[in-house]
Amino acid sequence: MKAVVIGGGIAGLLAARVLTESCDDVVVLERDELSDEPEYRAGVPQGRHVHGLLVRGGEIMEGLFPGLYDELVQAGAHLMDAGEMRILNPLGWVASTRTGLPLLVASRPLLETHLRRRVTAKIVDGVHVTGLSFRGSTVDGVRTRDGRIDADLVVDASGRSSKLPAWLADAGITVPEPVVVDSRTGYATRLYTAPPEVPVVVAESLAAPHHPRGGIVMRVEGDQLMVTAQGAGGDHPPRDPEGFQRFLDSLRGPIAEMLADAEPVTPVYLFARTASRRNAFEQTPGWPGGLVAVGDAVCVFNPVYGQGMTVAAMAALLFRRHKDFSAKGCRTFQRKVAKTAKGAWALSSSADQGWAGGQHAPGPVERVFGWYLKKWQTALVHDQDVFRRFLRVVHLVDSPAALLNPVVFRRLAKYSRPSPRRERRRAGSNPR
Numbered sequence: 001m002k003a004v005v006i007g008g009g010i011a012g013l014l015a016a017r018v019l020t021e022s023c024d025d026v027v028v029l030e031r032d033e034l035s036d037e038p039e040y041r042a043g044v045p046q047g048r049h050v051h052g053l054l055v056r057g058g059e060i061m062e063g064l065f066p067g068l069y070d071e072l073v074q075a076g077a078h079l080m081d082a083g084e085m086r087i088l089n090p091l092g093w094v095a096s097t098r099t100g101l102p103l104l105v106a107s108r109p110l111l112e113t114h115l116r117r118r119v120t121a122k123i124v125d126g127v128h129v130t131g132l133s134f135r136g137s138t139v140d141g142v143r144t145r146d147g148r149i150d151a152d153l154v155v156d157a158s159g160r161s162s163k164l165p166a167w168l169a170d171a172g173i174t175v176p177e178p179v180v181v182d183s184r185t186g187y188a189t190r191l192y193t194a195p196p197e198v199p200v201v202v203a204e205s206l207a208a209p210h211h212p213r214g215g216i217v218m219r220v221e222g223d224q225l226m227v228t229a230q231g232a233g234g235d236h237p238p239r240d241p242e243g244f245q246r247f248l249d250s251l252r253g254p255i256a257e258m259l260a261d262a263e264p265v266t267p268v269y270l271f272a273r274t275a276s277r278r279n280a281f282e283q284t285p286g287w288p289g290g291l292v293a294v295g296d297a298v299c300v301f302n303p304v305y306g307q308g309m310t311v312a313a314m315a316a317l318l319f320r321r322h323k324d325f326s327a328k329g330c331r332t333f334q335r336k337v338a339k340t341a342k343g344a345w346a347l348s349s350s351a352d353q354g355w356a357g358g359q360h361a362p363g364p365v366e367r368v369f370g371w372y373l374k375k376w377q378t379a380l381v382h383d384q385d386v387f388r389r390f391l392r393v394v395h396l397v398d399s400p401a402a403l404l405n406p407v408v409f410r411r412l413a414k415y416s417r418p419s420p421r422r423e424r425r426r427a428g429s430n431p432r
């Protein structure tokens, strides 16, 4: 069987890795020209911004490519305990603790380059896929700018700019309108030289409705600091260096202070198309055989929660067991893909309801999680056990259901959240 994967990003590389276990021939088609060394590239503009790899995603990647962590650390990445990340939430510093959960801290280009080196599938760069080719109601290949390539299975892993709904529409297949939750978050990122005393990761989290601003400082390879400013609810950090600095100065935590002796080494890069978007491919009438989709092409998450690469990794594993790529089998596959994204979607979309302003009516699960997340913010500052349990869920190691248990409820009940007025006062003390 020959599989053609559209897109050589994280989802495409991981899907290709698993498909090589069962297919005779796996070809990844990537529109960008690829370099052997880590570099920022046009097809992945988000690669310039902080990319946190959740623990679950890291574990899957290390499982698929044994020794990957060591290789990346040798190349300048960091490996730390996830509980030792320093996080300032709206109510104070989170109670850091050891969890035994390994957290790999690397830039997106470094991670992707190492995955690419390890994948044994054939990667063909500089090939822009422009559509699907059909034999009857089955996909039998892709069309490219230069011709056509045969395939028994086409995997769309072309990311957030995927044209799959339009390609299917050309064949008379209508994909349901996607569900969108938009927190109107903007990203701005700049690289600096790293003063030696700065910790590996420091994050100031944003939270609806009174804390629209946050930021992350992350040590990346080459002894540099990647500094990402995040602004939700339309309160975006700007591109000009002075405005960017003012935005960092306005944060409550020490990010601006930590950069006092750091020299900027790049301009400021922006990214603002951050809405969460979920395509219900599994509900598409007439979905063809020979075609599946994974990664951002199916479901894009607000990047603030760092879920995209991990959900892509979870979907890639599905190729291990699933072998039926008839029309019915492909729909079943998409149902499984939707299931892998469910927990991550519940966490991020419920937390974003506070910004989304009713664009999408929250379901009961999202409402419960929204309420629960607020309780959690308070408990996190005081309680290492709650923090440990929560980390396992936000890193997608445990399902969100793990938080809905009586032990956690009893512990959370001990902590009441400050009144909205007091919280607003704290937010107001944030110098702008």
Ligand SMILES: Cc1cc2nc3c(=O)[nH]c(=O)nc-3n(C[C@H](O)[C@H](O)[C@H](O)COP(=O)(O)OP(=O)(O)OC[C@H]3O[C@@H](n4cnc5c(N)ncnc54)[C@H](O)[C@@H]3O)c2cc1C
Binding pocket: 006, 007, 008, 009, 010, 011, 012, 029, 030, 031, 032, 042, 043, 044, 046, 049, 050, 051, 052, 053, 054, 127, 128, 129, 130, 157, 158, 159, 160, 161, 162, 187, 271, 273, 274, 294, 295, 296, 297, 303, 304, 305, 306, 307, 308, 309, 310, 312
């Ligand atoms: C600002 C920002 C920050 C983020 N931070 C995080 C984070 O902290 N943690 C995390 O896990 N995720 C993060 N993400 C999400 C993450 O980038 C993706 O979820 C993840 O990379 C999986 O995406 P993918 O492989 O499906 O798509 P991508 O990584 O976007 O790759 C798609 C690939 O397909 C190629 N391609 C597209 N169209 C075609 C075509 N027609 N023909 C051939 N090739 C094509 C592109 O060039 C690209 O290489 C962030 C996203 C953004 C926007």
